[in-house]
Amino acid sequence: MKNIDLIFIDNLNDIIPFKESIWNLLLLCNNDFFPPLTERENNPNGPFKYFKSLFIDEAKFILALDKGKLVGFSIFFHNYYDDIISQYTPCNYVKLACIHPYYRGQKIASRFNRFIEEGLPFELSLPFIVRRTWSSNFPQMSLLQNYGYNLFHSFENDRGIGVNTVYFSKCIESIERIS
Numbered sequence: 196m197k198n199i200d201l202i203f204i205d206n207l208n209d210i211i212p213f214k215e216s217i218w219n220l221l222l223l224c225n226n227d228f229f230p231p232l233t234e235r236e237n238n239p240n241g242p243f244k245y246f247k248s249l250f251i252d253e254a255k256f257i258l259a260l261d262k263g264k265l266v267g268f269s270i271f272f273h274n275y276y277d278d279i280i281s282q283y284t285p286c287n288y289v290k291l292a293c294i295h296p297y298y299r300g301q302k303i304a305s306r307f308n309r310f311i312e313e314g315l316p317f318e319l320s321l322p323f324i325v326r327r328t329w330s331s332n333f334p335q336m337s338l339l340q341n342y343g344y345n346l347f348h349s350f351e352n353d354r355g356i357g358v359n360t361v362y363f364s365k366c367i368e369s370i371e372r373i374s
Contacts, residue, residue: 197261197298201306204256205273205319213258216265218246224293229329229354249290255319257310259294259303267294269307273319279348283364286323287311308342312367323364330359339363 204210210217222241225231232242249270259267275288289311294303311324328335330349340346344363353360 197301199266199298199301199303199306200260201310202258202260203310203314204258205316207250207252207254210250210254210256213256213265213268214250217249217268220265220268220293220295221246223295227293229331229358254290255287257307259298259306261298266298267292267303267307269293269304269311271311271324274321275325280325280362280364283323283325283347285321286325286364287315287319287321289324289326312365320367323366325362325364327360327362329354330361331357336361336363 204213218241221232225233225242232245233239236242236244251272253272253275255271255273257269257271258265269292270290272288272290274285276284277288280286280288289308292304292307324344326339326344328339330336336346340363342365344365346361347364348362350360352358
């Protein structure tokens with residue numbers, strides 16, 4: 196197991212030096228998504244629109260580094276709102292996580308999740324975390340349920356026949372903190 200450092204970046208200016216590495220890792224992970232990101236844009240050169248959509252003011256970044264080299268990243272949108280998730284707002288919406296294939300199995304994604312749940316600065320902590328995946332992604336769905344996430348919505352056949360887009364939420368704020 197390698198010694199992987201996590202760093203948190205909460206603004207677009209500080210992420211600029213990592214954008215090219217994020218792009219390259221996103222291309223490497225392209226086929227880990229269903230449908231692949233390049234197919235969503237019908238662009239064999241890469242998911243440019245998707246990549247650009249990740250860098251919005253609400254975006255927060257968790258980077259996994261091995262001796263300074265980017266080996267994984269997770270991006271979440273702080274205080275995200277969409278009608279479909281309105282009952283679980285305010286929330287931090289996990290947009291994506293991507294781990295270099297060589298570094299998988301080292302619990303990097305679990306560390307990303309734990310950081311979003313427990314390690315954020317107080318001003319970025321929100322009552323809910325929301326994320327989505329697809330219904331045939333059984334390992335991810337099982338993992339989310341094991342970590343206390345609840346399935347709350349499914350768009351039937353949204354990603355193809357028999358493949359639904361599914362939404363999960365987790366309440367992370369205790370009653371004491373709300374009052």
